[in-house]
Amino acid sequence: MSAVPISYFLVLSGVLFGLGVVAFVFKRNIITIFMAIELMLNAVNLAFVAFARAHNQLDGLVFVFFVIVVAAAEAAVGLAIVITLAQNRESLNVERVNLLKF
């Protein structure tokens, strides 16, 4: 059973990362921008797992585990900040949060 070359997974990871960057740059809603960051992290995870399989080592998988954990912590704190911001400024549009003091 011939299988899928690793480069296919890496190209997919690159495509997903690129789409994440596009979403990050072009979207206005702060929550959608956060989700684009999570998409980029997922693409990087895919690259790690693909390389772990290519070199037959476990270190890539351990790193993926840590990336997931750190992403969880970051999402929690980031969304808490977003909630506070939304309550103060009444808008979730990043272009409206352009004054240091409201």
Added chain:
Amino acid sequence: MNLPLILFFVFALIAVVGALLLILAREPIHSALALILVMVALAALYLMLGAEFIAAVQIIVYAGAIMVLFVFVIMLLNAGVEERTDWSKMAKFAGLPLGIFFLLELAHWLARSAVGATPASGSSGPITAVSTRELCVQLFRTYLFPYEATSILILIAILGAMVLARREE
């Protein structure tokens, strides 16, 4: 056309479609659902690469907890419809072809490299999955310090989120 290749393309297509829906959706809740779709497709791809524990952790933690947090926040803040902008002419006419060209070049050089040509399998035959026991042995021996450090990181995140989200009494 063998089964692993077909499965890869199916899940890769689902992941890319999900990412596109994330960009093109008008409401944040649809973007969140698209991202969940991407994560589940990626979990399937991790299973194909033999990382079963990581696939399970991806679904339990990422798709089942972090994205629930996102969905909660979207529902609480009632994030409405996003405004549409017209992309600039430069983005439409030069950006997309240039992007596709870079992608093809990347795919070409990756396929030619030593790592890229390795099939995603052992020397022959199907992939032997990485057992949870091996992974956890590594996690608790070689990587014990980062493990404990991330537990402190999570504690800090919990405290930070609680302090930030508390209303001033």
Added chain:
Amino acid sequence: MEFIAQHPVLVVSLVKIVVLLFLVLTTLAYLSWFERKVVAHIQSRWGPYYVGAHGLLQPLADGMKFLFKEDLTPPGADRLIFVLAPMLALTLAITTLALIPFGPATITILGHPTQLVIANVDIGLLFLFAITSIGVYGVALAGWSSNSKYPLLGSLRSSAQMISYEVSLTLSVVGVLLVSGSLNFNEIIGRQSGAFWHWNIIHAGRGIFPQIIGFLCYITAAIAETNRVPFDLPEGETELVAGFHTEYSSFKFAMFFMAEYGNMITVSCLATILFFGGWLSPFPESWKWTQYLPAAGLLLLGIYLGYDTAMQMRGIARIQLAVVTLLVLGLGFLCLLPSLEPIIQGPFWFLTKVALFLFFYVWTRGTLPRFRYDQLMSFGWKLLLPVALLNLVITSLWIVYPMLVRHG
């Protein structure tokens, strides 16, 4: 036929899936009958008794009612998510049953020997938790897409409750993992072989801490996770109309209904496997006469049903009950066949234990009052999570202590 020869695993799995799906959907329907009967008897009334003998055709009548009701979509609702939420809930509730092993025997389907489980995954337990953790979305999206106050509040409360108790659920199970050393269900059951005092809840001998605390944490967290009484504030009738499924009618409501029962069945199956020995019989292996217990039980039930048939007042009810009696007696005689006898042992004990758990679920529903929401959340985080952690610490210390003593 060539297709079957070339892809034996696929075809055999499809056959098993069809059989299991049929059995599960029937069980879901009759679980609703069971619940109504038991709750009614607890409340000193009769429950359904008119539609068919003892109300046994009530689920069919309910099914027809659900199919023929008008299917409303509230104005301003998000169409896609409104339709997606119940489908997601039901699909996830039934998918988990693909991982559950029903017995140890190897049966032959279409000429290929297979196990009595659809997917014997090495990380079975973890996968089951993964599927239940996505089940939160069914509830959250249902409330959001209804575009109405009560469903939104109900769904937010319900999803917050589910993710809080999910943490305690997974932690209470880790004690069993330490004892078994594997995430595979068949291996977890294999370590509990012997008689009922070797089950994980008591686990005599072999220097392992009995998992009673883990079991109690698990069953509490499981009742909260499936949104059942006493933790069903988010869908309580006097509190929030009907919670997150207020705006759903007809078949979509039936899907939520079935999803709740499906989750109950999954959680009961998991409790049986992890703490009560799965498909193992409670009697020691050396007592050979216990092999005839399934047949004996079914035949006794058939005789009782025959007596009941004769006592029925209405002709139609008599005919229906006679059919059921014949079915049960037929099953009882089938269990006596020497070829089927070893195969039927595992599923019989497994299904008996699951039925006892489901009875416990319905019994709590009829007996206990509801928690208030803040009591619920503080119970989950301030009491249940520390107790589950304590169980984990004690279990691991119990296992490691001899090694520590030996090395000084």
